[in-house]
Amino acid sequence: MLAEFRAPRRRNRVHEEYEAPLPVTQSPEERSDFRAELINQHVLVRNPDHIQRIYNQGYFGKGILSRARPDHSISDQWEQHKGLCLPVVSQSRYEERLKWAGAALSAQGLDDEAVSQILTKLSQPVEAEDVRREGPQPEGGVCPHTKRLRLESQDLNLSSDQDPDSDPDPGSNSGSDSDPDPEPVVPGPGFVLVDCDGDVRSTDSESRSGSGLQVRELRHNPVSVSEYLQLSVEEAFFLVYSLGCLSVHLHQEPLSIIQLWRTFQSQCPHFISSYAAYHHFRSKGWVPKGGGGAKYGVDFMLYRKGPPFYHASYSVVVERVDDAFRDTALRPFSWRSLAALNRITANVSKELMLCYIIYPSDLSEVELESPDCLSRLKVQEVMVSRWVSSRERAEQDDI
Amino acid sequence: MAERNSTDSAESRYSEILSPSELFAARSRCHKIPVRGQKDFFPNDSGEQRQRLEQSLSEHWSLTSEERVERLGNLVKATWIPSDQVVELQSPAGKFWQTMGFSAHGKQYLLPEEALYLMECGNLQVFYKDLPLSIQDGYERFLSSNTVSLLQYQVFGHLKRLGYVVHRFDPSSQPSTYARQLNLPQSRDKVGRQPKRKRSVSPTPMPTSSRTEKQDSTTEMMEVDKDEKDGKPPESHLMTSPETLEVQCSATSTADEDGGRTWWSGDVLECKESNHSTTSTSSSRWDFSSIPFPDLGSRESLSDSLTSPDPSLLPGGLAVGVCEVATWRQKINLRKVAMSSKEQGREDDRRRRRGDVNKDREVQQCRNWTEYQELMARRQSRCDGRPAHLWNREVTPLHDPRQPLPTRELLEKINVIKSTNLLEGVSRLKESDEWGIRFSVYQPDSVAEFKKSHPGKPYSHMCVCSFDGPVPDLRAIKLLASQTGDVPVVFAVVDYGDVSFYTFKDFQLPVDVYP
Numbered sequence: 001m002l003a004e005f006r007a008p009r010r011r012n013r014v015h016e017e018y019e020a021p022l023p024v025t026q027s028p029e030e031r032s033d034f035r036a037e038l039i040n041q042h043v044l045v046r047n048p049d050h051i052q053r054i055y056n057q058g059y060f061g062k063g064i065l066s067r068a069r070p071d072h073s074i075s076d077q078w079e080q081h082k083g084l085c086l087p088v089v090s091q092s093r094y095e096e097r098l099k100w101a102g103a104a105l106s107a108q109g110l111d112d113e114a115v116s117q118i119l120t121k122l123s124q125p126v127e128a129e130d131v132r133r134e135g136p137q138p139e140g141g142v143c144p145h146t147k148r149l150r151l152e153s154q155d156l157n158l159s160s161d162q163d164p165d166s167d168p169d170p171g172s173n174s175g176s177d178s179d180p181d182p183e184p185v186v187p188g189p190g191f192v193l194v195d196c197d198g199d200v201r202s203t204d205s206e207s208r209s210g211s212g213l214q215v216r217e218l219r220h221n222p223v224s225v226s227e228y229l230q231l232s233v234e235e236a237f238f239l240v241y242s243l244g245c246l247s248v249h250l251h252q253e254p255l256s257i258i259q260l261w262r263t264f265q266s267q268c269p270h271f272i273s274s275y276a277a278y279h280h281f282r283s284k285g286w287v288p289k290g291g292g293g294a295k296y297g298v299d300f301m302l303y304r305k306g307p308p309f310y311h312a313s314y315s316v317v318v319e320r321v322d323d324a325f326r327d328t329a330l331r332p333f334s335w336r337s338l339a340a341l342n343r344i345t346a347n348v349s350k351e352l353m354l355c356y357i358i359y360p361s362d363l364s365e366v367e368l369e370s371p372d373c374l375s376r377l378k379v380q381e382v383m384v385s386r387w388v389s390s391r392e393r394a395e396q397d398d399i
Numbered sequence: 400m401a402e403r404n405s406t407d408s409a410e411s412r413y414s415e416i417l418s419p420s421e422l423f424a425a426r427s428r429c430h431k432i433p434v435r436g437q438k439d440f441f442p443n444d445s446g447e448q449r450q451r452l453e454q455s456l457s458e459h460w461s462l463t464s465e466e467r468v469e470r471l472g473n474l475v476k477a478t479w480i481p482s483d484q485v486v487e488l489q490s491p492a493g494k495f496w497q498t499m500g501f502s503a504h505g506k507q508y509l510l511p512e513e514a515l516y517l518m519e520c521g522n523l524q525v526f527y528k529d530l531p532l533s534i535q536d537g538y539e540r541f542l543s544s545n546t547v548s549l550l551q552y553q554v555f556g557h558l559k560r561l562g563y564v565v566h567r568f569d570p571s572s573q574p575s576t577y578a579r580q581l582n583l584p585q586s587r588d589k590v591g592r593q594p595k596r597k598r599s600v601s602p603t604p605m606p607t608s609s610r611t612e613k614q615d616s617t618t619e620m621m622e623v624d625k626d627e628k629d630g631k632p633p634e635s636h637l638m639t640s641p642e643t644l645e646v647q648c649s650a651t652s653t654a655d656e657d658g659g660r661t662w663w664s665g666d667v668l669e670c671k672e673s674n675h676s677t678t679s680t681s682s683s684r685w686d687f688s689s690i691p692f693p694d695l696g697s698r699e700s701l702s703d704s705l706t707s708p709d710p711s712l713l714p715g716g717l718a719v720g721v722c723e724v725a726t727w728r729q730k731i732n733l734r735k736v737a738m739s740s741k742e743q744g745r746e747d748d749r750r751r752r753r754g755d756v757n758k759d760r761e762v763q764q765c766r767n768w769t770e771y772q773e774l775m776a777r778r779q780s781r782c783d784g785r786p787a788h789l790w791n792r793e794v795t796p797l798h799d800p801r802q803p804l805p806t807r808e809l810l811e812k813i814n815v816i817k818s819t820n821l822l823e824g825v826s827r828l829k830e831s832d833e834w835g836i837r838f839s840v841y842q843p844d845s846v847a848e849f850k851k852s853h854p855g856k857p858y859s860h861m862c863v864c865s866f867d868g869p870v871p872d873l874r875a876i877k878l879l880a881s882q883t884g885d886v887p888v889v890f891a892v893v894d895y896g897d898v899s900f901y902t903f904k905d906f907q908l909p910v911d912v913y914p
Contacts, residue, residue: 001880001883001885005906005909022809024798024800024803025803026805032800241794242813243796244785244796244798247786247789254788254789255788256788256794257794258792280816280818281908283814283815283816284810284908284911285806285810285912302908304911305911319873321872324827324874325828325873325874326873327873334869334870335866335870335894336866338901339901353906371794372794374815374816378817378818379816379819380818380820380821381818381906381908382821383902383903383905384901385901385902386902387901389557389563389900390561
């Protein structure tokens with residue numbers, strides 16, 4: 001008997017617009033060649049254009065400095081200052097960033113005097129005309145007053161969690177003429193407004209407009225932290241294999257599909273099963289997001305259209321079975337753990353789904369070395385739900 | 400029924416009959432269940448709290464130590480027959496007979512779990528060798544591996560106390576897979592539905608030759624069911640009307656013959672012998688000389704579209720538009736292109752004019768054959784722009800982003816992993832003793848019109864397991880799904896008397912394409 005399909009629940013407030021289901025275009029002129037790097041067993045996309053395309057069209061990946069969408073910016077507070085829209089940071093934060101810049105310069109081998117010279121020069125106030133002369137940098141900054149714009153990402157050699165050999169991406173600094181706001185010019189990440197009196201002010205713009213005590217100084221941004229998009233192994237492989245739009249580079253060498261498959265397999269022992277499930281859900285048009293392990297105890301959460309639009313409908317646990325449908329127990333369940341998982345899932349108004357990947361008996365080791373084995377696997381979805389026997393009989397509907 | 404130590408113990412030691420005063424006391428007991436009240440979360444050593452606790456404890460204690468008092472006349476007497484493992488009623492059954500028990504050899508019997516349940520309710524008194532059995536005796540004797548186990552009885556009791564009707568599962572009452580495939584009409588439920596007949600394919604060649612097509616369709620077995628048609632043989636686009644002809648011919652045959660389903664003979668005879676012109680849409684005898692049949696296979700150039708057929712040939716209300724056949728026509732009669740000698744010569748010239756490969760500067764820079772091949776590969780990837788490391792290896796991506804597709808087709812293209820359903824592959828599996836359906840459960844609301852002889856479709860099938868036991872794996876779920884038909888299977892998990900119910904249901908995630 002088939003479980004009935006319940007329609008997904010819309011979120012109350014939707015801030016985003018839906019661009020496209022997948023980052024491949026319908027028009028042949030636009031190119032979809034994205035580039036990612038495999039660094040320390042993580043797949044990272046660094047080019048800001050690519051980050052935006054990949055995330056906005058299909059909700060792949062997660063920004064490393066953000067909760068979901070890569071929208072890290074220097075400050076949450078943006079202000080208009082002589083026709084420019086700039087982020088505002090407090091004096092203490094500005095000094096903190098100066099110190100970071102100093103530390104970076106010292107790490108490069110400069111002596112203290114040189115460092116302090118550079119820093120003094122850097123912290124001079126800047127005229128607005130200089131900023132305007134520089135012109136609107138590509139993609140502006142993240143300005144919360146307007147719709148969420150594209151995020152800039154300028155590479156400086158900071159970001160301690162990157163490899164030291166990460167070279168700056170040459171493409172990001174070249175200017176393109178994207179200036180989304182006609183009136184306030186949003187300059188690039190090189191400039192901030194510093195709140196000079198050192199106190200922490202309130203954040204609504206209304207309270208500041210009338211007060212004459214606050215002085216805002218336009219300074220250079222000493223340190224710019226760039227944010228990358230991190231893709232899980234399933235997402236990366238899907239983009240490479242199924243859509244053909246991503247290339248993963250290891251030490252500047254692009255990896256072929258088979259190499260990528262084997263690399264991921266050695267990284268994650270159950271890669272094939274979880275990738276098969278991911279591929280299956282994507283080919284049905286749903287958006288599976290991993291990383292729900294710590295929150296909900298499951299492998300994937302399935303979203304319709306994407307996380308900003310609907311609440312997740314299903315929590316998926318992936319199981320592997322052999323030809324006789326016996327478990328090979330990726331994660332053996334007891335009634336206790338199943339009951340607990342069921343409770344958690346019900347508490348967050350989702351439905352628990354077990355996804356069984358059925359491996360035929362004649363699948364050899366050799367075949368598993370290539371992604372062609374995927375067409376031999378089969379997927380069985382089973383819904384787990386709890387039936388309460390004592391519910392009011394008049395209201396009871398079918399199980 | 401517990402024995403009561405009455406005051407006159409000498410004569411009534413084994414008597415359970417109460418004296419009048421005792422009876423009065425029992426009757427006038429307060430029937431209120433003690434209210435639990437608000438919970439205190441930590442002790443605060445106050446006299447008030449202690450008093451409240453003591454009072455509620457004593458209320459509970461007195462409630463649980465109450466002895467049940469029943470009218471002797473209401474007690475149905477029965478005897479336990481261990482050889483058959485059933486309980487035979489000696490006095491007429493009460494209201495419970497509507498949903499429990501069975502008749503055999505002119506006598507009324509109860510199953511052991513039903514008997515035990517009624518004993519606990521206080522409606523039944525079971526004797527064995529002329530001595531009444533206590534509840535403990537009942538548990539010991541009635542529950543065994545031949546009847547039901549303790550776990551199963553706990554589930555049984557739980558459901559019965561909530562009002563459900565619970566019967567032992569009878570595998571023979573389930574239609575076999577073959578019967579299900581035939582889709583025989585169910586007697587009780589689907590009364591109004593007409594049985595589906597599978598379409599039998601007439602032994603004619605596949606319809607690229609269209610002339611014989613319309614004739615044969617009238618002689619095929621028609622489907623009466625007006626819902627969507629299943630299992631149509633692959634047809635060309637031309638088959639606009641044939642399968643909808645069924646109503647006419649069925650009408651004719653039943654009208655002319657004596658209502659038996661003699662589709663084949665009736666129609667063949669009629670269509671062949673009659674040569675009248677078509678009168679009306681409902682009772683038509685086809686005049687094939689006047690109905691035009693387009694010939695797609697002919698080499699002469701016909702128009703690229705077929706005009707719509709005469710509405711009088713189609714069943715009422717159906718309007719069919721013009722049919723485009725250009726693409727199909729291209730696929731018929733394909734032949735190898737035979738180039739004349741002049742064309743061959745032109746091809747050769749074209750190839751020659753591409754110039755001498757050695758004059759290319761980049762080629763001159765290649766020092767060996769490997770470098771030349773790499774140069775070619777680079778040029779190749781540059782002109783079609785596909786990254787070489789993806790496309791020039793053994794495994795290529797499933798989709799080329801340079802050939803855009805609409806989303807739905809793209810999703811179908813990358814759908815290489817097939818989904819399956821629970822009933823697939825079940826025939827390979829052997830039965831297992833561990834997991835089996837034990838009970839059929841019926842809705843409590845249907846108690847009023849419940850008939851034991853025709854219970855109808857159960858609300859669910861119950862499978863009992865222990866909380867400390869294993870969770871059913873896919874194998875078990877599939878086996879049970881095959882045994883159950885279209886009734887959901889519920890797993891009753893017993894944890895020392897507490898029962899929870901879980902279901903594992905088949906599911907097919909729908910394809911979601913937006914927009």
